[in-house]
Amino acid sequence: MSQIPPPPSAMLAELTHRCPLSCPYCSNPLELTAREAELSAPQWAEVFTQAGALGVLQVHLSGGEPLARRDLPDLVSAAVAAGLYTNLITSGIGLTEARLKDLAGRGLDHIQLSIQGPNAQIADRVGGYKGGYDKKMEVAGWIAAEGIPLTVNAVMHRHNLDRLEEVFALALRLGARRLEVATVQFHGWAARNKAALMPTRAQVEAANRSVAAARERLKGRLVIDYVPADYYARFPKPCMGGWGRVGLVVTPDGTVMPCHAAHTIPHLRFENAKDTPLAQIWTGSPAFNAYRGTDWMREPCRSCDRREVDFGGCRCQAMAFAGAAEEADPVCEKSPHHGVMAAMAEASVAPELEGGSPGGGAIDDVAFTYRDNA
Numbered sequence: 001m002s003q004i005p006p007p008p009s010a011m012l013a014e015l016t017h018r019c020p021l022s023c024p025y026c027s028n029p030l031e032l033t034a035r036e037a038e039l040s041a042p043q044w045a046e047v048f049t050q051a052g053a054l055g056v057l058q059v060h061l062s063g064g065e066p067l068a069r070r071d072l073p074d075l076v077s078a079a080v081a082a083g084l085y086t087n088l089i090t091s092g093i094g095l096t097e098a099r100l101k102d103l104a105g106r107g108l109d110h111i112q113l114s115i116q117g118p119n120a121q122i123a124d125r126v127g128g129y130k131g132g133y134d135k136k137m138e139v140a141g142w143i144a145a146e147g148i149p150l151t152v153n154a155v156m157h158r159h160n161l162d163r164l165e166e167v168f169a170l171a172l173r174l175g176a177r178r179l180e181v182a183t184v185q186f187h188g189w190a191a192r193n194k195a196a197l198m199p200t201r202a203q204v205e206a207a208n209r210s211v212a213a214a215r216e217r218l219k220g221r222l223v224i225d226y227v228p229a230d231y232y233a234r235f236p237k238p239c240m241g242g243w244g245r246v247g248l249v250v251t252p253d254g255t256v257m258p259c260h261a262a263h264t265i266p267h268l269r270f271e272n273a274k275d276t277p278l279a280q281i282w283t284g285s286p287a288f289n290a291y292r293g294t295d296w297m298r299e300p301c302r303s304c305d306r307r308e309v310d311f312g313g314c315r316c317q318a319m320a321f322a323g324a325a326e327e328a329d330p331v332c333e334k335s336p337h338h339g340v341m342a343a344m345a346e347a348s349v350a351p352e353l354e355g356g357s358p359g360g361g362a363i364d365d366v367a368f369t370y371r372d373n374a
């Protein structure tokens with residue numbers, strides 16, 4: 001690709017892989033980065049400065065659990081000084097009222113609080129952390145009192161997808177302005193828990209209807225962002241808004257990637273922000289340029305009129321299910337591999353769960369493989 005790409009607008013900064021929770025759907029890689037390998041606060045500050053100069057507008061401070069870093073206030077200050085809009089993506093565990101006030105005083109703009117379920121029974125079981133739900137409720141109260149805009153994030157799967165109405169009600173009760181409902185994607189630890197987490201086709205279709213109705217009903221009160229399950233869909237999502245098009249990810253050790261699962265494409269090599277300037281990576285990295293734009297596409301994407309709508313879908317999904325990252329995302333009905341995802345999904349629903357009590361009634365009996373800790 002010879003043209004200089006427009007600058008990215010968003011950066012996901014994975015500050016650490018450490019986390020007190022151990023969600024079985026965690027999108028962190030199976031091999032977690034150890035604490036000793038994490039970028040230091042001055043190194044992150046340099047990354048934020050370079051990101052601001054490159055044109056990045058907002059930074060999502062993520063993990064793992066960013067609160068696991070004692071120096072988080074310094075990192076927020078550095079991001080604010082770099083002119084970035086700062087969004088803290090957190091489970092809330094590790095926050096105190098005093099710590100929140102400190103972060104607010106440093107200029108933190110927004111908080112995205114994850115919930116693992118709409119009640120303590122489901123949430124604590126899924127997160128593998130007793131008392132986590134009650135703590136989150138307390139944290140949401142402090143956030144509201146501090147006046148920091150709040151988004152609630154809920155990853156949905158077989159054990160909570162039937163409880164969307166409770167999730168909508170919870171988000172409203174917590175004073176969220178935005179709710180992100182993301183159906184589980186089978187990267188990282190989620191792939192290990194496919195049988196336990198895979199929703200049924202009926203659940204997914206009911207969820208699509210439920211979100212559409214809630215969006216209408218709650219207009220003006222709650223914005224609902226929805227990542228639908230694509231295993232049963234006809235067309236793919238524009239993954240990351242297009243490869244190397246609007247965002248980049250920096251992992252805890254400084255590796256820079258176009259998306260958080262890009263390391264699953266084995267032939268790609270990624271630069272590190274410790275050694276290479278971010279601007280150089282964004283414009284010149286062979287990994288970023290590999291699937292940028294549309295030149296790399298094969299048929300059916302190459303001649304498709306949706307090629308600049310969904311950019312051929314997800315490269316990592318194409319790699320995993322169609323055998324090559326240059327293929328169309330197999331979710332697409334035009335792909336010769338279409339159907340493989342739906343077949344995989346249907347085959348993955350654990351037979352003993354098929355008739356199980358919906359919405360997590362049998363949650364205590366589910367055998368999750370919890371994620372390790374870094």
Ligand code: SF4
Pocket residue numbers: 019020021022023025026027028063064065091114371
């Ligand atoms: S998904 Fe769960 S385990 Fe993974 S970082 Fe988030 S809160 Fe921690």
Ligand code: SF4
Pocket residue numbers: 235236300301302304305306307308310311312313328329332333334335
């Ligand atoms: S053929 Fe490619 S560009 Fe067209 S809809 Fe399918 S994935 Fe998208």
